[in-house]
Amino acid sequence: MPxxxxxxxxxxGLDRWVAHRxxxxxEVLHPRAxxxxxxxxxxxxxxxGGHRMGDPGRxxxxxxxxxxxxxxxxxxxxxxSGQLLVQPHEAPDEKHLRIRVRFTDALDTELRFVDQRTFxxxxxxxxxxDGLPDVIEHIARDPLDPLFDDEAFHQALRRKRTTIKRxxxxxxxxxxxxxxYADEALWRxxxxxxxxxxxxxxxxxxxxxxxxxxxxxxxLAVGGTSFDSLYVNVNGESGYxxxxxxxxxxxxxxxRRCATPMRRRxxxxxxxxxxxxxxxxxxxxx
Numbered sequence: 589m590p591x592x593x594x595x596x597x598x599x600x601g602l603d604r605w606v607a608h609r610x611x612x613x614x615e616v617l618h619p620r621a622x623x624x625x626x627x628x629x630x631x632x633x634x635x636x637g638g639h640r641m642g643d644p645g646r647x648x649x650x651x652x653x654x655x656x657x658x659x660x661x662x663x664x665x666x667x668x669s670g671q672l673l674v675q676p677h678e679a680p681d682e683k684h685l686r687i688r689v690r691f692t693d694a695l696d697t698e699l700r701f702v703d704q705r706t707f708x709x710x711x712x713x714x715x716x717x718d719g720l721p722d723v724i725e726h727i728a729r730d731p732l733d734p735l736f737d738d739e740a741f742h743q744a745l746r747r748k749r750t751t752i753k754r755x756x757x758x759x760x761x762x763x764x765x766x767x768x769y770a771d772e773a774l775w776r777x778x779x780x781x782x783x784x785x786x787x788x789x790x791x792x793x794x795x796x797x798x799x800x801x802x803x804x805x806x807x808l809a810v811g812g813t814s815f816d817s818l819y820v821n822v823n824g825e826s827g828y829x830x831x832x833x834x835x836x837x838x839x840x841x842x843x844r845r846c847a848t849p850m851r852r853r854x855x856x857x858x859x860x861x862x863x864x865x866x867x868x869x870x871x872x873x874x
Contacts, residue, residue, distance in 0.1 A: 590649060590666050591649060591764060591765065591766035591767075591768060591769050592646075592648060592649060592730055592732065592764030592765065592766075592769070592804055593807035593808045594807075595646055595648075595649050595650070595651050595764075596646055596732075596808055597808065597811050598651060598666075598672055599644045599646045599651055601672075601674065602644040602651075602653065602674075602699075603643060603644050605697065605699075606641055606644070606653065606674065606699055607641055607642065607643050607644060607653075608640060608641065608642070608643075609640065609641055609691040609692075609693055609695070610638065610639065610640045610641075610691060610692045611636045611637055611639055611641065611689060611690070611691060611692070612637070612690045612691055612692045613633065613637055613689075613690050614632065614633035614636050614637065614687065614688070614689050614690075615633070615687065615688040615689075615690075616629035616632065616633060617685055617687065617688065618686040618687075618706065620706045620709065621686035621687050621701060621703060621706060621708070621709045621710065622687070622709055622710060622711065623709055624663075624665065624709050624710075624711035625709075625710070625711035625712055627712075632712060635655070635658070635660070636655060636662070636689070636712075639656060639657065639658060640655075640656045640657075641653045641654070641655065641656070641662075642654030642655070642656045642661075645661070645719060645720070647720065647724060647727050647729065647730060647733070647764075648727055648728070648729075648730045648759060648763025648764035648765075649666075649759075649763065649764055649766070650663065650665075650721075650724045650727060650763075651663075651666070651672075652664065652720075654715065654719065659714060659715055660712050660713060660714055660715060661712070661713060661719075661721045662710055662711070662712055663710070663711050663712075663713050663721045663724070664701075664708070664710055665708045665709050665710075665711070666703075666708045667703065667705065667706075667707030667708030667709070668707045668708070669684075669703055669704040669705045669707065670701065670703040670707070670708030670709070671700075671701070671702040671703065672699065672700070672701055673699070673701075673702055674697050674698070674699055674700075675697060675698060675700050676697055676698075677690075677696050677697070677698055678696075682700065682702045684702050684703055684704045684706075685700055685701075685702050686701050686702065686703050686709075687700070687701040687710055688700055688701075726760060727759050727760070727763050728760055728761055728762050728763045729762075730762065730763045730764035730765075731762060731764065731765070731797055731800050731801050731804065732801060732804060732805070736762075738793070738794055738797055739790075741761065741762060741793065741797065742788070742790050742793040742794070744761050745785045745788055745793055746785060746786060746788065749784070749785065749786050750784075750785055751781065751782045751783060751785065752779060752780075752781060752782075752784075752785055752788070753770050753771075753774065753781035753782070753855070753860065755785050756770040756773070756774075762800075764804070765800060767836070767858050767859075767860075768833070768836045769800065769803055769804055769807070771835040771836045771860060771861045771862065772803045772833060772834060772835050772836060773796060773800040773802075773803050774796075774799075774835070775834050775835035775861075775862065775866070776802070776803065776834070777795060777796045777799045778866050778867055779792075779796065779867060780862060780867045780868060780869045780870060781855065781860045781862060781867075782869060782870060783870050784870065806832065807832075810832070835850065835861045835863070836861050837861065838850045838861055839851060839852035839861060843863040843865065843866060845866055846863065846865050848863055848866070850862065850863055
């Protein structure tokens with residue numbers, strides 16, 4: 589599933605190619621892609637038609653397009669394989685095209701939502717005074733947000749009494765961090781994924797946050813991480829950060845610091861990748 593860098597790459601593409609364009613019509617080609625909009629496809633299309641899209645927003649992994657003068661926003665849930673593509677009108681329809689949005693201007697491009705597995709979708713929601721879709725108001729700020737509070741995160745981390753990777757993936761504490769970038773940041777910080785948060789000192793927390801930001805900014809610089817064609821930006825291009833990964837997916841390969849073979853362990857229906865020498869397990873860890 590796309591994490592913060594991948595979603596931010598898509599947001600920037602929407603900002604360039606979709607923001608401030610007025611919707612002419614919406615075509616919903618698969619009802620499952622609109623299932624989170626409980627009023628149904630016809631209501632979704634009707635409420636967008638004739639309205640202008642505002643500047644796209646993002647919090648963590650969540651992406652939305654404000655619908656100007658309505659107090660609503662289109663929330664995009666990309667799921668495992670969702671793609672928001674800006675395509676020329678004459679481009680052939682993708683095999684898994686689910687929603688098409690046409691605009692009133694003279695530009696020859698339209699917005700398409702493509703989703704092979706149909707886990708994602710688009711939906712309309714009311715917005716809060718801060719401009720957030722109300723259904724994600726509970727989501728914490730992400731570490732690239734200028735208003736993210738490092739001290740508040742440290743205090744919440746200590747109170748949570750969990751393990752560090754669970755905390756990094758807890759969207760109520762910090763948003764946008766998923767499995768890939770958690771493993772990368774923990775490797776850079778030399779921290780085992782099962783280390784208890786209660787023992788984290790303030791300098792240790794701030795150091796880890798620095799690594800989280802560094803790895804995300806590095807991924808952003810090359811368009812995010814693409815392991816297959818399911819994640820692409822709005823122009824259909826893949827990201828290249830998979831070539832720079834230090835931990836994720838490197839089971840059996842030498843650690844880039846100490847040359848010890850990297851390990852993979854099953855973890856919460858996912859995998860955790862780590863160096864057994866650089867990231868020593870806590871004594872309480874099995």
